[in-house]
Amino acid sequence: MSLKEEMKEKASQSKVAAVKMKNLSTAKKNRILETIATALEKKEEEIIKVNKKDLDLAKEKKISSAFIERMTLSKERIKSMVKGLRTVASLPDPVGGVMEEIIRYNGLRIKKVRVPLGVICIIYESRPNVTCDAAALCLKAGNAVLLRGGSQAFNSNLLLAKIMIEAALSEGMPQGGIQFIETTDREAIKELIRLDRFIDVIIPRGGEEMISNIKANATVPVISHGKGLCHTYVDKEANIEQASEICFNAKVQRPGVCNAMETLLVHKDIATDFLPQMVKRFEKEGVEVRGCIETQKLIPSIKIATDQDWETEYLSLILSIKIVDSLDTAIEHINQYGSFHSEAIISENKDRAEQFLSRVDAASVFWNASTRFSDGGEFGLGAEIGISTQKLHARGPMGLQELTSYKFIIYGNGQIKK
């Protein structure tokens, strides 16, 4: 069978499975999740052993240490995956919920009911935990899922998928409800993203290049989990102590994630009081600070930031700083360079804050809080499959509800159109 035929076959199996997945009861789905959790707990040692094989190969290939860190499965990480499965089991089932119900002039009763999306294909890169998280969320929302993990963690992903699928089938999951693409050939992605007859949505998680490639070539609708180039704007009416705490947290607490701060914007009227101390605090923590000319005038020791810096998601302990002469300039800068992810204003002035919150174009806008809270767990969704940086279907953290669609059910008693 050619790769093309193989992908078509897999996707068509998912489509068949989706019809059965959508009718699984909540209790059944939860039992499947629990059975998977137990199976993973039992196979902990084997998982770590196989993961080590991937890690050794990656080290041989001189893969970056950040990447290797992300693909590592420790006892703790497996525990956290297992805990995630149980969390998803504890969340309310979105399927079947009545979103709206009306009775029309002619007696037709129209119900808008939540249904699964159908077949979801997740294409991801380094983190093997996505194999579990994504499968669990898709299953709980009544979908069939096709998993396509990156080549570096292939053996780890394959094993995790095998354990999950075996456990789920033993508990009565329909055949094909969870499937893993057992090839690292990149051509497989090209095939999958054009199978719109079978797949309802593609969720790519990974680097910008991968995502834009998929967007450019897919015929299946895509929900993209794009980059996070997040700003914090310290307004002239900010509480300086609060601003310092929030900015420090947004940059330093976990710099490698998408909701960390990359660029700090500071109003010129507060720059002298705020910035020198702030930069000192950052530098003490090992942050490399780059700034605009005005910032450098204030703190001559720092590097000059170039246009390139305003466009860069560092994902590390580097920060660019720009002094702006007004709230408008701050908003313009964010709308020009931001990635529509998470943006914050620190200000004691309600009017200025409201302007920022309304005019900044991003999935999540914060007033006097750290952008690090931009996360499904923190937003009360229980778990997340990603953070959407587009506006269609889902925006911001995506949980179970975002893995569903709806359907109109119309009850009549012989109505005909006049």
Next chain:
Amino acid sequence: MSLKEEMKEKASQSKVAAVKMKNLSTAKKNRILETIATALEKKEEEIIKVNKKDLDLAKEKKISSAFIERMTLSKERIKSMVKGLRTVASLPDPVGGVMEEIIRYNGLRIKKVRVPLGVICIIYESRPNVTCDAAALCLKAGNAVLLRGGSQAFNSNLLLAKIMIEAALSEGMPQGGIQFIETTDREAIKELIRLDRFIDVIIPRGGEEMISNIKANATVPVISHGKGLCHTYVDKEANIEQASEICFNAKVQRPGVCNAMETLLVHKDIATDFLPQMVKRFEKEGVEVRGCIETQKLIPSIKIATDQDWETEYLSLILSIKIVDSLDTAIEHINQYGSFHSEAIISENKDRAEQFLSRVDAASVFWNASTRFSDGGEFGLGAEIGISTQKLHARGPMGLQELTSYKFIIYGNGQIKK
């Protein structure tokens, strides 16, 4: 300026306008809609004159009469467009609505607020009324809109757009809020659908080929208004008289539209009692009936339906009939050949109806009612921009709400992530 640059410029102007459009007050938007309505009323004669030019050209080119019918603007049709504008003005404004609001464990208050999508590009074919309907809906939902009408009705669309834009600007619409693509060059579409930096969604309305071309090449997310291959299934426990009324209505009342019936499925146990009379009634109305072998055994005068028939959206007075041996077979047939649009079951048996409603994969599923009700107006949306046959973002009739996205606004008082 090259076509590519021109499209980029237009789209970037829309993007700039979108920032202002989203802040227009409801009252202002309604005044703009009323001003447009009045302007169109005043220019009625000129519109009909220019439309006649398009019609004459189309006739010269031997365009099909169905197409010419759709592109014709009569006094009545202009009245109906104007009425549509006023209806949209009367509908509630979706922008700013709070969809959810929670306070988290750490005191963060999170509001999920409805916001416009941003820039919407509508690509349509024959009907000039789309120029008005689409612009009105996009404007009311706070979006900037880029209109790209088909070449046959170019002069009509251009005039309508000019009247609308002039009137809207005079009432204070931000420059670029409504734009019309003033070229019939098809290359323009290829450029537009890849401008994802500026355009938030493409809504194509037209033939299957155009839509699949756009889906295959767009980097901008697409909401497709696909074809409607709608079925009605007459169950063995149907009320025969009711079934006859509904089937007749679904096929005959307006055969050229997407929610009309194309294939009739009949349970074998009721076929002898139901079909001969039903077919007689259809044939009396000029419907050409094609059927499966079983149907032909019952009514030898009809043509045999081929596989091709099950896949065809006739949009005319042709009907294919298939006798099925069970509810399951009916559901399978629909899920194989349907277009996920609108499907109906006629049955007095609640359990069998519920099975159909749950297992058939379509945006709208009807029990004992005509599929012809699948329509934004009939569903209480007031107006519609199309009917989505995909599951992402919007499914079924799309109104104002479906032209919006949302944004999370988070109010804190110094919260940092632990």
